[in-house]
Amino acid sequence: MNTRPVLETTDLKVAYGGNLALDLPRIAVRERELVGVVGANGAGKSTLVNSLLGWSRGSPKVSGKVLLDGRDISALPPHERVKAGLLLIPEGKLVFTQMSTEENLASTADDAPAGQGRRRYSTDEVYALFPRLYERRHHLGSQLSGGERQMLGIARALRLGPRALLLDEPSIGLAPRLVSTVLETVRSLVDSGLTVLLVEQNVHAAIEVVDRLILLERGRILAEGTASEMRDDPRIAEAYLGAHV
Numbered sequence: 001m002n003t004r005p006v007l008e009t010t011d012l013k014v015a016y017g018g019n020l021a022l023d024l025p026r027i028a029v030r031e032r033e034l035v036g037v038v039g040a041n042g043a044g045k046s047t048l049v050n051s052l053l054g055w056s057r058g059s060p061k062v063s064g065k066v067l068l069d070g071r072d073i074s075a076l077p078p079h080e081r082v083k084a085g086l087l088l089i090p091e092g093k094l095v096f097t098q099m100s101t102e103e104n105l106a107s108t109a110d111d112a113p114a115g116q117g118r119r120r121y122s123t124d125e126v127y128a129l130f131p132r133l134y135e136r137r138h139h140l141g142s143q144l145s146g147g148e149r150q151m152l153g154i155a156r157a158l159r160l161g162p163r164a165l166l167l168d169e170p171s172i173g174l175a176p177r178l179v180s181t182v183l184e185t186v187r188s189l190v191d192s193g194l195t196v197l198l199v200e201q202n203v204h205a206a207i208e209v210v211d212r213l214i215l216l217e218r219g220r221i222l223a224e225g226t227a228s229e230m231r232d233d234p235r236i237a238e239a240y241l242g243a244h245v
């Protein structure tokens, strides 16, 4: 396995006014790795993904570095980070509601070479991955279910050839069966070469698919380890998995 992380942060701090919402010494996601970030409401999960992309709600003070393939992208505006291959699928899923599935996919076409370690999926490839989207190809974005919109959000990102994909709470609003379908598809994408940071409140679902899990509490890393280590960690088991330890 390549030892240099695809995505890395060092000394990342985000403060809203005097309130330090995030304080992380280091996070690293390696090639073909699926890293989950879990934590309760307000733990700093959205603040983390937004700061990776250079976004924010409000005007927080952000310090520290974000590196993509070793390149410091901290000073780049969001659209430049996207161009470099760091793609975020936000909670809102970023689907055009007045366009059909087909048009949504066509609108993200990019014919430029994708760059090293990146693969742009064709429309046929994303339809093969999500047969449901093929069945719904003539439906408007507004007519799709939450799960279908989630699939379309991922499909649109794949069309752009992500170097690293950030997923913000993909399970929100989805029925349990669909949560598994979406997360298992993410797992299979990682197995075929993608690098993913998955932010989830649904620890049960996340722990089934991730390689490593990071538990955030009040903006800090409370625990970190492989999925199996974390499944046995009393802090995870007690707080999230319903175990009595």
Ligand SMILES: Nc1ncnc2c1ncn2[C@@H]1O[C@H](COP(=O)(O)OP(=O)(O)OP(=O)(O)O)[C@@H](O)[C@H]1O
Residues within 6 Å of the ligand: 016, 021, 039, 040, 041, 042, 043, 044, 045, 046, 047, 048, 057, 058, 059, 201
């Ligand atoms: N624009 C803002 N202004 C001030 N404080 C903020 C702002 N955005 C977030 N915060 C605070 O930063 C902390 C982390 O919030 P964040 O939204 O990242 O948490 P989260 O883990 O994503 O929560 P949830 O699961 O509820 O979405 C919280 O205490 C929150 O109140």
